[in-house]
Amino acid sequence: MEQKEKKISKAIIQRLPRYYRYLGELLSTGVDRISSSDFSKLMGVTASQIRQDLNNFGGFGQQGYGYNVKNLYEEIGKILGIDRVHNIIVIGAGNFGKALAGYSDFERRGFRIKALFDKDASKVGKTYSGIEILPMDSIKDYIRDNNIEIAALTVPKDSAIELANELKDTGIKGIWNFAHTDLDVPEDIVVENVHLSESIMRLSYNMKSRSIGR
Amino acid sequence: MEQKEKKISKAIIQRLPRYYRYLGELLSTGVDRISSSDFSKLMGVTASQIRQDLNNFGGFGQQGYGYNVKNLYEEIGKILGIDRVHNIIVIGAGNFGKALAGYSDFERRGFRIKALFDKDASKVGKTYSGIEILPMDSIKDYIRDNNIEIAALTVPKDSAIELANELKDTGIKGIWNFAHTDLDVPEDIVVENVHLSESIMRLSYNMKSRSIGR
Numbered sequence: 001m002e003q004k005e006k007k008i009s010k011a012i013i014q015r016l017p018r019y020y021r022y023l024g025e026l027l028s029t030g031v032d033r034i035s036s037s038d039f040s041k042l043m044g045v046t047a048s049q050i051r052q053d054l055n056n057f058g059g060f061g062q063q064g065y066g067y068n069v070k071n072l073y074e075e076i077g078k079i080l081g082i083d084r085v086h087n088i089i090v091i092g093a094g095n096f097g098k099a100l101a102g103y104s105d106f107e108r109r110g111f112r113i114k115a116l117f118d119k120d121a122s123k124v125g126k127t128y129s130g131i132e133i134l135p136m137d138s139i140k141d142y143i144r145d146n147n148i149e150i151a152a153l154t155v156p157k158d159s160a161i162e163l164a165n166e167l168k169d170t171g172i173k174g175i176w177n178f179a180h181t182d183l184d185v186p187e188d189i190v191v192e193n194v195h196l197s198e199s200i201m202r203l204s205y206n207m208k209s210r211s212i213g214r
Numbered sequence: 215m216e217q218k219e220k221k222i223s224k225a226i227i228q229r230l231p232r233y234y235r236y237l238g239e240l241l242s243t244g245v246d247r248i249s250s251s252d253f254s255k256l257m258g259v260t261a262s263q264i265r266q267d268l269n270n271f272g273g274f275g276q277q278g279y280g281y282n283v284k285n286l287y288e289e290i291g292k293i294l295g296i297d298r299v300h301n302i303i304v305i306g307a308g309n310f311g312k313a314l315a316g317y318s319d320f321e322r323r324g325f326r327i328k329a330l331f332d333k334d335a336s337k338v339g340k341t342y343s344g345i346e347i348l349p350m351d352s353i354k355d356y357i358r359d360n361n362i363e364i365a366a367l368t369v370p371k372d373s374a375i376e377l378a379n380e381l382k383d384t385g386i387k388g389i390w391n392f393a394h395t396d397l398d399v400p401e402d403i404v405v406e407n408v409h410l411s412e413s414i415m416r417l418s419y420n421m422k423s424r425s426i427g428r
Contacts, residue, residue, distance in 0.1 A: 008375035013416055013418070015291045016415070016419065017409070017415040017416060018409075018412060020415065021411070042298050056282075063267070063363075080415045080418055080419045080422075081418040081419055081421060086418060094316075095309050095310070095312045095313030095316060096310070096313045099308065099309030100410075102308075102408070106411065106414065107412050108412075109411060109415070111414055114421075150414075157387065161232060173424075174417045174418070174420075174421045176414060176417055182258075186422075190417060190420040190421045190424055192414070192417035192420065194232070194408070195232075195235075196325060196408065197231070197235070198228075198232060198326055199228070199319065199388065200390060201231035201234065201294045201296060201323070202223070202228070202231060202406055203294065203390055203404060204387075204388070205227055205294045205295055205362070206227070206404040206406065207387045207388045207404045210221070210402065210404050211387070
């Protein structure tokens with residue numbers, strides 16, 4: 001299946017990893033085929049919505065058969081670009097950095113955290129979950145020598161802005177940004193933000209509107 | 215301003231906390247008024263988009279004046295329900311739980327983490343960032359006695375599903391879910407998910423489509 005240079009909506013990109021997760025759970029419980037209506041019920045999304053979403057990438061269901069779980073799982077994996085390993089470094093070996101290092105789920109999905117970096121010299125040389133903490137001044141060489149594609153930034157706001165600037169010419173393709181700021185990077189670097197403060201504000205908003213709605 | 219029982223789109227709820235963050239930054243640098251076009255440039259969102267978003271809540275700009283930063287900041291704070299304190303507990307005192315406990319930004323925004331809970335008896339009684347770890351069997355009493363509205367779940371998938379079930383009748387209004395699963399809760403509880411595996415898959419997808427697009 002060739003992926004066209006077609007604009008895929010953000011909403012679909014939100015849903016694809018969720019399809020992938022549910023298909024992975026089905027696979028691990030031995031389900032190899034699912035009707036489009038059962039899959040719809042499981043996902044809490046209409047069958048036609050699922051069909052529409054998948055049609056953006058060629059469509060995978062067969063009339064009267066439903067979906068082949070393994071096949072669809074693998075195809076969505078390809079669409080998401082996780083049919084191969086991505087090497088990651090985590091910059092900032094605080095609690096968030098250590099939490100990422102210890103999260104085995106990433107490795108299972110093809111995201112391999114290769115090293116942590118911290119400016120605190122007393123942390124350098126220690127390991128968390130088998131991953132070593134290296135000094136900040138070795139970042140650029142490390143990226144080049146280890147085919148690193150993604151840098152996760154778990155540092156304060158100002159450091160994140162500086163780092164995003166320093167990472168510009170290193171060949172890094174993606175920044176996974178946990179700092180509470182937007183980053184200004186060249187077009188060929190993708191930023192995915194995890195803004196926890198915004199997430200909890202959305203929770204607060206939804207709690208408030210739920211209680212007004214009743 | 216009375217908030218109507220009007221369906222506000224998810225996209226707007228995504229953008230509101232970001233407006234709030236930028237307005238807070240403007241305030242802290244002493245800016246008290248901003249033209250709608252300068253605000254638009256700063257946010258990277260068209261002026262008419264901002265106007266439309268805010269019109270859902272009554273509208274706040276004045277023709278020829280722009281926006282009063284403090285006023286808009288406070289009004290968006292009210293819309294988000296963060297004009298008052300929300301008490302939170304964090305269940306799971308692993309690295310993520312500790313990271314949340316140490317994140318002073320939440321407190322500044324009216325989210326006060328009151329206690330951590332962990333099933334590991336050897337952790338109970340310890341404190342992180344001044345927040346004590348309490349035993350799991352005291353959760354229900356603690357929620358009742360301390361006016362807790364939000365429970366953050368930083369536990370494995372299966373525990374999160376169990377906990378969501380146990381929290382049902384405690385008066386908890388929101389669950390901030392860091393576990394890699396969807397939670398089935400009654401209608402009066404709001405769930406906000408932070409699915410990191412899905413976030414990094416979106417990063418991977420966008421990296422892939424960016425490189426195809428070029």
